[in-house]
Amino acid sequence: MFGPFERMVAWRYLRARKGERFVSITAAFSLLGIALGVAALIIVMAVMNGFRQDLVGRIIGLNGHLTVHPASGRALPDHEALVERLRSLPGVTQAAPTVEGQVLLTGEGGGAAGGLVRGIEPGDLEARRVVARGIRRGRLDDFGPEDTAVVGIRLAAKMGLRLGDRITLVLPQARGSDFSAAPKQRGFRVVAMFDAGMPEYDGRQVYIPLEAAQSFFGLGEAVSQVELFVADPSQVAPVTEAVRAALAGQPLRIADWQGANSSIYAAVVVERNVMFLILTLIVLVAAFNIISSLTMLVKDKGRDIAILRTMGASSGAILRIFLLCGATVGCGGTLIGFALGLGIATNFDGLRAALLALEGTPLFRPELLFLTQMPAVVEPREVVSVLLMGLGLSLLATLYPSWRAARIDPAQALRHG
Template sequence: MFGPFECMVAWRYLRARKGERFVSITAAFSLLGIALGVAALIIVLAVMNGFRQDLIGRIIGLNGHLTVQPASGRALPDDAMLAGRLRGLPGVLQVSPTVEGQVLLTGEGGGASGGLVRGIAPEELQARAVIARGIRRGSLAEFGGEDTVVVGLRLAARMGLRIGDRLTLVLPQARGSDFGTAPKMRGFRVVAMFDVGMPEYDGRHIFIPLAAAQSLFGLEQAASQLELFVADPSQVAPVTTAVRQALAGQPLRITDWQGANSSIYAAVVVERNVMFLILTLIVLVAAFNIISSLTMLVKDKGRDIAILRTMGAGRGAILRIFLLCGATVGCGGTLIGFALGLGIATNFDSLRAGLLALEGTPLFRPELLYLTQLPAVVDPREVAQVLAMGLGLSLLATLYPSWRAARIDPAQALRHG
């Protein structure tokens, strides 16, 4: 498409010569602007992907991807039969019967707090990677039997608990006695403390063995809910549909993690889209700079264009010369930004550690400390979209100035040049 003649002339026009440095400096700033815009877009999208993946991983690591609960009452009707039916569905990896309820917690030192108790089989709690990685004190190996409990680290700090202390669970439901009514109470021994980096979980959740929870809540051998884990949490909707069809006609409430955390999920998606729009405007502004610099170049080279036309260069050749000038700036800046953004995003962990060491002070409050551990997840499709957008805007920005250059009348240019 571009011959040696067009390439040679375009290169000469882009080089800074005496008296023409302003146009070249403008082109350089255009290149730098589009490079920084593309790089910022790639980096921010990677960090937002990492934030979304980490946040969702923490949420669904503590809870099932799907939850089956009774529409009314506390216990599931024949939970063993329901679990067996759901285990055979495609995409379902694990079905865990659990018991969940609100309790009042009291410690040996007199501290008290409200909490959410979850009864779960010891082997299933140990298999949850978020909890296993988040153990800060004690060990999950001791979780079992009838009197052990795993508590959140912030909850333990608020109540002054240590490993080996007794924690009393008080049910708000009353039970009958000779003296009227009294709350149901049961003591447990603290064997481990976890910290997953989210205050709403670390400061409120506790785990006890499933059998102990069934006895505490008076459910005998029943469960209050089934938690399902699927192969691909991001594609949970088809599995939810299959579960609804398998359990059709039964008085059950089925909720997936996207529905249960719809406000958080929607906020993350909206924030990512807004950041994409804002940073796209930066690239668009840089593309307008290409238009202005190329327009000034066309005006500056009016006599040269007229001379080239009188020497036999056609309008197509002039058009290609200035298209090549603009594409060199725009596409060059896009490719530089692509390399810069991809390099920073793929080495984000090392750069973040260096920044923290240089700063010398925490960048986030303790309750948001997990943000300092966020990964940057590069999505090849998003990077390809950013690259295509940068190249497309760069090429579009060259069309009008190049067309104006090709339409210059040689006689008028020489007469008024």
């Protein structure tokens, strides 16, 4: 497409020579601008992907991907047969019966707080990796006897709890007649403390054995709900439909994690799209810089263009010369930004550790400490789309100045040059 003559002239125009350094410096800044824009777009998209994946993983790692509730009331009887049926469905990896309820918590030191108690089997709790990997004090193996409890580390700090202390659960519901009404309470020994990295859970969550929760809340052999985990949380919709079909006609209510956390999920998606739009504008501004620098080059080389035309160069050759000049700046900057952004995104963990060590002080408050552990996830389709967008904008930016260069009248240029 580009002949030796056109490549030679384009290269001479791009080189900085005496008296022409301003145009070349402008082209260099245009290249740097589009490189930084593309690199920033790739890095921020990778970080946003990592943030979304980490946040969603923490939320659904604690609550399950699907939840089956009773349509009315708070008890789900005959849950053993229901659990076995749900475990046999394709895509379901775990079905855990649980009991859930709001209580008042009191500690030995006099601390009190509201909390969310969840009764669960020890094996099902161990299968929840967010809790199992987040144990900071104690051992999850000690959870099992009816008087044991696993609490969030921020809740323990707020109530002044230590391992081995007893925490009392108070259920402020009347028992008996109006004159004999009294709250129900029961004590549990704290055997472990977990840190899920989210204050909403670490500051109010308490796990107790399933049988103890059934007895405490007066459910007998029933449970509050059955939580399901699927192989691919992003593809939860087909499994939801399969569960609905399997439980059709039964007085049950089914909710998936996307519906239960729709506001959080939507906010993350909107923020990601807005960041993509903002950073795309940076690349667009860099593309306009290419237009301005190439327009200045055309104006500066007007007499040279006229001489080339009188020596036999066609308007198509002039067009291709300036297309090559603009493409060298734009596409070169895009490729440099692609390499820089991909290099930083794929080595984000090491660079983050170096930045934290250099800073010497925490970048985030303890409530947002999980941000310092947030991964960067590079999605190939996004990187390719950013690369193609950068190349496309760079090529589009060269069209108008190149067309103007090809339309220069040699006689007019020589007369006014």
